[in-house]
Amino acid sequence: MLCEIMPSPIAHSVSGYILGKVVPLEHRKVSRHKTFYWQIYAVFVAIFADFDFIPQFITGERYHRGLTHSLSFTLGFSAIVALILSYLWKSSYKQIFLRTFIFYISHLCLDFFSEGRGIKLFLPFIDSFFRSPVIIFPGVHYSMGLWSYSHIVTITFELAYSVLLFFVVWFWQKNRSKKINNI
Numbered sequence: 316m317l318c319e320i321m322p323s324p325i326a327h328s329v330s331g332y333i334l335g336k337v338v339p340l341e342h343r344k345v346s347r348h349k350t351f352y353w354q355i356y357a358v359f360v361a362i363f364a365d366f367d368f369i370p371q372f373i374t375g376e377r378y379h380r381g382l383t384h385s386l387s388f389t390l391g392f393s394a395i396v397a398l399i400l401s402y403l404w405k406s407s408y409k410q411i412f413l414r415t416f417i418f419y420i421s422h423l424c425l426d427f428f429s430e431g432r433g434i435k436l437f438l439p440f441i442d443s444f445f446r447s448p449v450i451i452f453p454g455v456h457y458s459m460g461l462w463s464y465s466h467i468v469t470i471t472f473e474l475a476y477s478v479l480l481f482f483v484v485w486f487w488q489k490n491r492s493k494k495i496n497n498i
């Protein structure tokens with residue numbers, strides 16, 4: 316059985332959602348509709364790297380935390396997706412590229428600082444796992460099954476991280492609107 320350890324999707328999704336709010340889509344006409352899709356997009360990009368579980372599940376090969384967790388894939392993904400979206404949304408390529416890169420790299424940062432074997436950050440140039448010597452996030456031990464009590468610690472930690480993140484952004488937005496009102 317594969318012994319997989321990784322953060323749960325909670326921390327990745329919340330980080331994407333918050334980043335989507337911090338770096339919104341700037342456009343002449345940003346409708347409510349578009350803002351909603353932008354938030355969904357930010358969450359999707361922030362969790363995308365872990366879709367490497369699908370080929371791993373199908374083939375049994377260990378793909379997880381490989382190519383989709385590398386800097387070169389992050390750049391390639393951001394470049395291609397920005398090309399498509401800037402055309403569809405009639406927005407600036409540079410803006411979408413930079414924002415997509417930020418959403419995606421948030422995933423790599425969280426995995427880099429979490430328990431487990433690390434990520435293959437420099438594929439295809441260096442085929443090794445890299446991990447921070449300082450661990451911030453405890454990982455979910457997926458090999459222990461979906462309903463193991465061991466997940467409680469990770470989930471509690473990630474929920475606390477999410478609440479903290481929401482609080483920081485709420486505080487930042489409140490201060491910013493106060494400053495704008497004072498001008």
Ligand SMILES: [Zn+2]
Nearest residue numbers: 321364365426
């Ligand atoms: Zn990951």
